[in-house]
Amino acid sequence: MKVLLIEDDVTLAQALMQSLKNEGFVVNHLTHGHHAIASIKTELPDSVILDLGLPDIDGTEVLKLIRKESADLPVLVLTARTSLNDKIKGLDLGADDYLAKPFEVAELMARLRVFERRASSLKHSGLRIGDVTIDSTSHQVSVTGNNIDFSRREFMLLKTLMENAGRVQTRDSLESKLYSWGEEVASNTIEVHIHHLRKKLPDNFIQTLRGIGYIVKPI
Amino acid sequence: MKSIRTYLLLALIAIITLVTFLSLLQGYQASIAKAQQLFDDRLQNMAAMIANANQDKNPHNVGTEKLSSTVFFQILTNDFLILASSNNATTPLLSTDNDGVIFGFKDINLNGYRWRVFILKDEHLNRWIITGERSDIRYILAENVVTASIIPIVLAIPFAAFIIWIAIGFGLKPLRELTSQLNNKQADDLSPILMANTPDELTSLLTSTNALLQRLNDAFVREQQFSADAAHELRTPISILKIQLHNLQNNEKISEAVLQPLANGIERMGLVIEQILSLYRHSPEQLLMKQSGIDLSAIVQSVIAKYYDQIAMKQQKISLIDDEVCLIKGNQFALETLLQNLISNANKYTPEHGEIQITLNDTTTGVRLIVEDSGPGIPKEQYERVFERFYRVNGDRHDSGILGCGLGLAIAKHIANLHKAKISLHTSTQLGGLKVVTDFPKR
DSSP: OEEEEEOSOHHHHHHHHHHHHHTTOEEEEESOHHHHHHHHHHSOOSEEEEESOOSSSOHHHHHHHHHHHOSSOOEEEEESOOOHHHHHHHHHTTOSEEEESSOOHHHHHHHHHHHHHHHHHHHSSEEEETTEEEETTTTEEEETTEEEOOOHHHHHHHHHHHHTTTSOEEHHHHHHHHHHTTOOOOTTHHHHHHHHHHHHSOTTSEEEETTTEEEEOOO | OOOHHHHHHHHHHHHHHHHHHHHHHHHHHHHHHHHHHHHHHHHHHHHHHHHHHOOOOSOOOTTTBOOOTTEEEEEEETTSOEEEEBTTOOSOSOOTTSSSOOOEEEEEEETTEEEEEEEEEETTTTEEEEEEEEHHHHHHHHHHHHHHHHHHHHHHHHHHHHHHHHHHHHHTHHHHHHHHHHHTOOTTOOOOOOOSSOOHHHHHHHHHHHHHHHHHHHHHHHHHHHHHHHHHHHHHHHHHHHHHHHHHHTOTTSOHHHHHHHHHHHHHHHHHHHHHHHHHHOOHHHHHHTOEEEEHHHHHHHHHHHHHHHHHHTTOEEEEEEOSOOEEEEOHHHHHHHHHHHHHHHHHHSOTTOEEEEEEEEOSSEEEEEEEESSOOOOGGGTTGGGSTTOOTTTTSOTTOOOOOSOHHHHHHHHHHHTTOEEEEEEOTTTSSEEEEEEEEOO
8 A cells, every 4th residue: 555654754754654664555755745735646645644743834734635636535644732623623624534643553554454444445345354355336245255135234334343443433433324324323223233243244253342332353 | 807898887987986976075065164154144144133123222022032943142231131032042141251252153052952153242232142043953954955966966977887888888899890800700711800990099909910810821821832832842752762663673683672661661751741741731721611511421432442452452341331321511632531541540450351341320410430440459548649640559669560650540630620520439349449430510
C-alpha cells in the first residue's frame, strides 16, 4: 500500500517512514501542505497520514483540499492537540481516523491495515480473515469455502467488524450504523444480529465484550 | 462589624441621643432658671401694684382677701402690724426680731410649705408689702412648660432612626450593586465590572477590582496558551522516541534487555507529561464553558474500545453492565480522561487473565459509576493518600513493577470534583480487588 506522509517534523517523519517500510508500506514524505496537494493531484496514494500542524497551511485546510481531489482516499489525521473539538472538527472535515501524539506505532499500523482492508473490499470486492471471506459486490460470505446466505443487515454488520478487525466496535457505533442503513433499532437489535451471525461463523470469530461491543481479531 | 448599615444606624442614633440629651439638660436648666426669673418678676410687680392700689395706713381687711392657696400678700406697718393680708397669711411675717429688715427676695417656711417671697419697703407710706408664692408650685409649673417642649424632641428620635436607616440604605446602594455584580459573575467571566454611577469612595475599589480581573484573565489566557504549547512541544519528541524505539525493536542486534528499560522510561515520561497536562487542562473555567448532557455509557464504551489493545495484551476480561440511559451533565473530554484513568489503573494493577467490571446505575439521586477489578486492591489505610498527587502505593519501590506516576487518581478526583461527583474507594466483594465508586449528581 502506498502511503503519503505529510509531516513537518523531519525527525519524526524519518523515524515513521522507517517503521512503515518495516511493515511493508511504500512511503512518500512531504513537509508542506501545498506540495502534498500537488502530489495527490498527479498521483493518488492509497492512504494519507496527515499532521495537522504544518508550516504553510493549516492541516484542516489540506484535508478539505484532499477531499476535493478524492472523496474516498483514506486519511489518518495525526495531531499533538488532543482536545475533543479538534477531534470532531477533523472527522467532520472528512478524516477517516484520528490519532493523537504520542501514539503507539502498533496502533498506527492497525489503523492503516483497516484502511487497507476497506480498500481491498472496495476494489477487489473481497476481504478475508481466517476462514471467512466476504465479497462486497455479490454480498456473499464463504466460510471454509462454503457459501452461506446472510441477510443484508447481517452482512453489513460482518463487513464492518471485518474491515475494522482488531478494533472494538462499540454497541453505540454499530447501532448508529444500523440507523444509517435506515433500520428501526430496538435496544437488543445488535445482539440479535450477532447471535444469528455467530451460528453461521466459526466459533469465537466474533468476540463479545459484554456491554461494550464486539471485535473480530485479525489473523 | 457585621453590617455597615446597622453600625452606622446605631452609631448615629447613639450620637443623636447623647447630643440631644446634653442639650436638653442644658436647655432644661436654662429654662427653669428663666422661668424662676419670670416668676420672681411677677412677684415683684405684684408687690408694686399692691403698694399703689392700697393706700391704707390703718389695719383693716386682715385675712379678708381670699386668694388661691399658692399665693399670699401682706401689708405691714413700719411696726410690723398687719394692715391688710390675704386669708392665708394672717400673722405678720416680719418682726423686730428679724436681724435688720431685708428687702428683696427671700425663701421662708409658712404653713408647712416653702415659699418664695418678695419684701418691698413702701417708703412713701412707710410700710412693708410682702408677696409670696409657693416654691413647689413654681417648680411644677416651670417643669411642665419645659417638659412640654422636650417630649417632641425625644419622640422624634425613633422617627429619625427610621429615616436614617432608609438614607443609609440609599447611600449604600452602589456598594450593593457592586456586590451583586460580583456575585452574579460566571466562573469564566473575567470581563470588567461596569457601573452607571460610581461614587468617589467606590471608584478606587472598582478600579483595582477591574485591574485584578484583567490580570486574572491574562494569567488564564497565558496558562491555556502554555498548556497548549507545552502539549505540542512535548508530544512530538515523545512520538519520535516511541517510533525510534519501535524501529529498534525490529533490530535483532540489540537485545531486549537493553530496550526494555528504555521503553519503560519513554513510556513513563510520556505518561507523566500527559497526566500533568491534563491536570492543567481541566480547569473549572474551561469545564463550565463546555458542559452538555452526556451519555456516560457511550463514553465508557468508546474509552474501552480505544484502550482494548492493553486489555487484550493481558488477556483480561472486561465487561460493562449498564442501565438503558445514563445521562449526566458534564464535559465530554474531561469525563473521557476520568474513565481512561480509572480503566487504565484497573488494567495495570490487575494481573493477566484477571477481570475488570464496569457498572453504570441510573438511580433517583444520580448516576453511579463503579469500576472494579480482580487485582490486589489498595490497603484501606491508604484510601485517602492515593488521591494525593504523585503518591503511589508503596512509594517508588512499587512492588508491582508497573509504570505509573501517581497522578491518575488525583486527576480522576479532580475531574469528579469539577462535576460535583463523589469518588470513593472500596473493596470489590464480587472480584476481590479495588472498587472505585463515582456518584454523579442528578442532571
